Amino acid sequence: MFTNAQRQVERTGRSGTPRDKYLQDLVTQFQNATDEESKEKIVANLANFAYDPFNYAFMRQLNVLELFLDCITEPNERLVEFGIGGVCNSCVDPANASVIVQCGGIPLVIQCLSSPVRNTGANC
Numbered sequence: 001m002f003t004n005a006q007r008q009v010e011r012t013g014r015s016g017t018p019r020d021k022y023l024q025d026l027v028t029q030f031q032n033a034t035d036e037e038s039k040e041k042i043v044a045n046l047a048n049f050a051y052d053p054f055n056y057a058f059m060r061q062l063n064v065l066e067l068f069l070d071c072i073t074e075p076n077e078r079l080v081e082f083g084i085g086g087v088c089n090s091c092v093d094p095a096n097a098s099v100i101v102q103c104g105g106i107p108l109v110i111q112c113l114s115s116p117v118r119n120t121g122a123n124c
Contacts, residue, residue: 064090
């Protein structure tokens with residue numbers, strides 16, 4: 001289900017973390033993570049947020065799209081899978097698509113087409 005501002009306030013409550021802050025925390029955790037498994041979980045979580053238009057502006061502000069593109073250049077197939085999933089989930093928005101194209105994302109996505117991971121190829 002897509003989120004709107006009113007629904008987000010209802011779900012967050014008084015003491016909850018605002019969405020932009022939560023996404024910023026995830027990006028910071030990714031940057032500070034030292035093990036691959038933690039990075040995989042964080043990118044998978046970010047990719048799940050990338051399907052909801054409510055999050056698009058936050059993701060652009062936090063350079064999450066660029067983070068996804070960086071992940072698809074990694075040798076870790078799970079980072080590639082979740083990174084391309086994030087690109088796929090967010091590229092329906094014209095502003096996001098523009099960022100992806102400007103950052104050289106099309107050749108990166110094309111390179112992922114030959115991945116042995118089914119989800120990676122499907123998301124390409």
